Amino acid sequence: MNTKKWIELGLSKGLSDVEISVSESTSLKLVSYEGKIEQNTISDVSTVSIRGIYEGNIGKVKFEFISDDQVDKMLDKVIENAKVLTVKEPAIIYEGSPSYPEVKVNDFDFASVPMTKKVEDLITLEMRIRNNEKVSNVQTAVYQENTSGAILTNSKGLHLTRKNRFAYAYGVGVFKEGDDVTTAYEFDIFKTYDQFDPNKLADITIEKGLKSLGPVSLPTKFYPVVFSNETFSELLSVFSGLYSAESAYRHLTPFENKVGESIAQSNFNLIDDPLHEKAYFQIPFDDEGVACKKKYIIKDGVFQGFMNDLKMASIFNQDPTGNSFSGGIQTTNLYLEPGEKSFDALIEPIQDGVYITELVGLHAGVKAISGDFSLQASGFKIEQGKVVYPVNMIVVSGNFFEVMNAIEAFGNDLKFDVSGFGSPSVFVKSLSISGESK
Amino acid sequence: MLNKNVIQDLLNEALVTGADFAELFFEDTNQEAIRVTSKDVSNVSFNNVHGVGVRLIKNNDVVYGYSNDVSEEKVRALVMSLSASFSGDKKEATPLREALPFDNKVKRPMESVPASEKTEKLLALSDVILSHDPRIVQSITQLLSWKQSILVANSNGVYQNDERHYARVILMGVASENGQMQQVFEGPGRAMGFEIFDDVNPFELAKDVAERAIHMLSAQPIVAQEMPVVLANGWGGVIFHEACGHPLEATAVAKGLSPFTGKLGQAIGSSVVTAYDDGDVDGAWGRTSFDDEGMKTQKNLLIENGILKSYLVDYRNGLTMHHKPTGSGRRQNYKFPPTSRMNTTYIAPGKDKVEDIIKDTKYGLYAKQLGGGQVSPATGEFNFSVSEGYMIEDGKLTTPVKGAMLIGKGHEVLFKIDKVADNLDFGQGMCGSISGAIPTDVGQPTIRVSKMTVGGAGGQA
Numbered sequence: 001m002n003t004k005k006w007i008e009l010g011l012s013k014g015l016s017d018v019e020i021s022v023s024e025s026t027s028l029k030l031v032s033y034e035g036k037i038e039q040n041t042i043s044d045v046s047t048v049s050i051r052g053i054y055e056g057n058i059g060k061v062k063f064e065f066i067s068d069d070q071v072d073k074m075l076d077k078v079i080e081n082a083k084v085l086t087v088k089e090p091a092i093i094y095e096g097s098p099s100y101p102e103v104k105v106n107d108f109d110f111a112s113v114p115m116t117k118k119v120e121d122l123i124t125l126e127m128r129i130r131n132n133e134k135v136s137n138v139q140t141a142v143y144q145e146n147t148s149g150a151i152l153t154n155s156k157g158l159h160l161t162r163k164n165r166f167a168y169a170y171g172v173g174v175f176k177e178g179d180d181v182t183t184a185y186e187f188d189i190f191k192t193y194d195q196f197d198p199n200k201l202a203d204i205t206i207e208k209g210l211k212s213l214g215p216v217s218l219p220t221k222f223y224p225v226v227f228s229n230e231t232f233s234e235l236l237s238v239f240s241g242l243y244s245a246e247s248a249y250r251h252l253t254p255f256e257n258k259v260g261e262s263i264a265q266s267n268f269n270l271i272d273d274p275l276h277e278k279a280y281f282q283i284p285f286d287d288e289g290v291a292c293k294k295k296y297i298i299k300d301g302v303f304q305g306f307m308n309d310l311k312m313a314s315i316f317n318q319d320p321t322g323n324s325f326s327g328g329i330q331t332t333n334l335y336l337e338p339g340e341k342s343f344d345a346l347i348e349p350i351q352d353g354v355y356i357t358e359l360v361g362l363h364a365g366v367k368a369i370s371g372d373f374s375l376q377a378s379g380f381k382i383e384q385g386k387v388v389y390p391v392n393m394i395v396v397s398g399n400f401f402e403v404m405n406a407i408e409a410f411g412n413d414l415k416f417d418v419s420g421f422g423s424p425s426v427f428v429k430s431l432s433i434s435g436e437s438k
Numbered sequence: 439m440l441n442k443n444v445i446q447d448l449l450n451e452a453l454v455t456g457a458d459f460a461e462l463f464f465e466d467t468n469q470e471a472i473r474v475t476s477k478d479v480s481n482v483s484f485n486n487v488h489g490v491g492v493r494l495i496k497n498n499d500v501v502y503g504y505s506n507d508v509s510e511e512k513v514r515a516l517v518m519s520l521s522a523s524f525s526g527d528k529k530e531a532t533p534l535r536e537a538l539p540f541d542n543k544v545k546r547p548m549e550s551v552p553a554s555e556k557t558e559k560l561l562a563l564s565d566v567i568l569s570h571d572p573r574i575v576q577s578i579t580q581l582l583s584w585k586q587s588i589l590v591a592n593s594n595g596v597y598q599n600d601e602r603h604y605a606r607v608i609l610m611g612v613a614s615e616n617g618q619m620q621q622v623f624e625g626p627g628r629a630m631g632f633e634i635f636d637d638v639n640p641f642e643l644a645k646d647v648a649e650r651a652i653h654m655l656s657a658q659p660i661v662a663q664e665m666p667v668v669l670a671n672g673w674g675g676v677i678f679h680e681a682c683g684h685p686l687e688a689t690a691v692a693k694g695l696s697p698f699t700g701k702l703g704q705a706i707g708s709s710v711v712t713a714y715d716d717g718d719v720d721g722a723w724g725r726t727s728f729d730d731e732g733m734k735t736q737k738n739l740l741i742e743n744g745i746l747k748s749y750l751v752d753y754r755n756g757l758t759m760h761h762k763p764t765g766s767g768r769r770q771n772y773k774f775p776p777t778s779r780m781n782t783t784y785i786a787p788g789k790d791k792v793e794d795i796i797k798d799t800k801y802g803l804y805a806k807q808l809g810g811g812q813v814s815p816a817t818g819e820f821n822f823s824v825s826e827g828y829m830i831e832d833g834k835l836t837t838p839v840k841g842a843m844l845i846g847k848g849h850e851v852l853f854k855i856d857k858v859a860d861n862l863d864f865g866q867g868m869c870g871s872i873s874g875a876i877p878t879d880v881g882q883p884t885i886r887v888s889k890m891t892v893g894g895a896g897g898q899a
Contacts, residue, residue, distance in 0.1 A: 045505060
């Protein structure tokens with residue numbers, strides 16, 4: 001793909017600046033069922049995105065039908081789209097940051113592993129789960145590998161590249177005891193093939209499933225609640241849009257006038273760190289070519305400021321933070337700073353509480369802007385400081401802004417999820433739990 | 439696009455190593471999004487999805503490959519690489535038939551409408567929301583539209599093109615008072631062109647969005663408890679979609695994962711429940727003339743007076759289940775192999791009057807607007823959120839409540855529906871599952887569920 005020629009063509013059409021990004025990705029996905037591969041998917045897709053500035057406005061297009069003729073048409077479309085805008089906001093295409101963080105590129109080639117080995121390992125994963133006597137079925141078992149590369153280049157001379165390779169696997173077991181059915185899975189992501197241990201992954205899945213068999217609902221009332229590191233990461237993720245400068249500019253966040261003010265308790269620290277070594281991905285630059293950097297969002301309970309992109313940085317007269325992703329402002333690796341307590345010590349003081357290990361329906365049960373959440377959950381009962389039996393079909397409800405001020409203790413078990421959100425286990429003083437009376 | 443002879447050759451080549459079935463799915467989709475924030479057109483974007491998906495099946499095993507490169511050379515390489523997964527005697531593809539005509543009944547295709555006409559509508563709608571009340575601090579209106587052109591050809595002789603036009607008007611209002619913020623959203627969608635603006639009453643809806651946002655400012659958190667729930671018509675149908683629709687998809691049934699497996703002809707719900715999934719409702723968001731496997735869409739009776747009549751079945755699962763496909767093979771785009779999905783799914787109207795249902799309820803929740811929901815087909819456990827609700831006390835609507843989350847098990851809740859009103863209506867959403875996100879309608883008249891677990895943050899901490 002001759003991006004240089006396309007940029008020149010764009011300039012000749014009257015665009016004052018042009019940016020082109022090209023991403024190429026290939027993938028392999030294997031799905032096993034009842035000890036054989038029932039689905040094998042391969043892919044190879046390239047996508048081109050063009051942004052261009054026309055008379056002070058930015059137009060954008062993204063396309064998969066790629067040819068010189070098509071690029072010509074798409075450049076016209078960029079101009080057409082820019083003309084429709086009436087908003088008077090800065091339109092910037094970036095000359096580049098003074099320097100970029102070093103990120104280790106994963107050069108492991110998953111294609112070098114023989115297909116027979118991958119098939120064998122996936123079937124091992126599935127069958128080891130399936131052969132457990134409490135497992136009635138394995139809903140699906142998946143192995144997937146992805147390789148992607150991207151080029152970001154523009155008329156200001158910027159030329160950046162990034163590459164990414166990873167694979168993941170999981171098997172969803174259906175566990176049954178009497179009339180009671182529950183599903184369990186463990187998602188494992190790896191950067192080299194030798195990190196894939198199908199036996200271990202199956203054993204973790206089985207352990208999870210067996211532990212959650214025979215769940216009961218709970219009487220409706222307020223309980224002390226411990227969120228697992230994974231579930232609290234999910235809560236952090238659904239509220240992460242509130243720290244975006246665009247949300248502030250468009251009056252879509254309650255934190256609009258709260259910079260420098262306390263919005264959480266004094267030991268609450270929320271950090272966006274593109275390079276955190278425990279996160280799955282380290283990110284050197286954002287989609288506009290701005291170098292990514294570590295920053296506190298909340299420090300000692302005080303809101304430090306919004307994440308931005310070039311447009312918002314210019315509007316608020318601030319340095320760009322390197323958080324422009326997928327056409328909006330997003331976090332890189334956002335995590336809650338862990339405390340010192342082991343999990344056992346964290347739950348030790350709880351006499352009658354709930355440990356939540358799964359939240360369902362996050363896209364529906366959260367009102368980010370008001371902080372309200374009400375979510376289907378499952379997990380375990382805590383009694384006399386110990387995890388005692390599984391619970392499900394409960395709803396946990398509260399207000400996240402209040403939770404940020406009602407944390408009794410932070411665990412030391414920081415864990416990142418694959419989308420880059422991290423948290424330790426968190427003990428919240430009291431939340432509404434509703435369940436069934438039996 | 440490759441010509442028919444080349445496609446026929448490729449299908450034959452796909453079967454040389456013994457595959458029973460081969461399919462090529464070509465797609466070109468052009469999507470446009472125009473957004474107005476407050477008083478300005480703030481964003482315009484264009485997205486093109488273009489490529490081919492190749493599927494081979496042998497003894498129910500599937501190999502699938504996709505690429506954005508649809509040149510003959512690339513597609514042939516993909517076919518070869520996929521067919522290498524099988525070994526066996528060569529089979530012959532059935533000669534491709536003539537494509538059947540399709541009619542999408544679109545009056546004003548979006549691409550023929552000048553941008554200024556679209557932005558004029560969006561700006562006017564935004565103004566309705568923004569000027570409704572000084573407590574409205576933000577309005578966002580958006581027009582999302584796309585045209586998906588597909589051609590599907592398979593070794594059973596199917597050769598079918600289709601052109602789907604989708605339009606969706608997004609209306610959002612944000613109200614703020616004393617540091618409290620509430621956000622309300624509406625997103626009517628149709629398989630239409632610009633005439634969607636004449637069909638969905640957008641100006642009335644915009645006013646309603648603003649009013650509801652203001653209203654929700656004074657809503658109290660609901661107190662968690664079990665109680666009867668009256669679900670309003672339209673979007674309320676998301677309960678049936680989650681609790682019953684997904685578990686009736688062959689994806690869940692073929693592997694025996696669904697609680698409804700093996701229940702054809704048996705009672706799976708209360709006798710007041712009759713339900714359909716219809717792929718061919720004129721102008722409906724979930725409509726296509728042909729499904730993504732080239733089969734004509736149809737109206738499927740799923741449940742009649744509580745008795746299970748049919749599943750939703752695609753070609754491949756149909757082979758396993760010995761069940762005729764129901765025109766339900768769908769996929770987001772060429773990057774997904776198709777599987778059984780819903781189109782326009784609804785509970786048929788009954789005879790009760792809404793007023794009588796509420797009058798008949800001593801204490802409960804009236805769920806006027808619902809947010810989204812989710813279900814696990816294996817366990818039947820579902821949840822969905824109530825975005826606008828009112829308490830019912832002594833047969834009357836009283837306090838507005840917020841934060842209600844309803845949970846239950848699909849196969850249990852169907853038996854607890856004890857009232858069905860006569861006011862069938864629909865709501866539109868994007869339904870996500872293993873073959874991606876697709877437009878679907880949910881629908882129902884107002885119904886009452888005799889008892890549900892309702893979560894909420896109200897009460898004493």
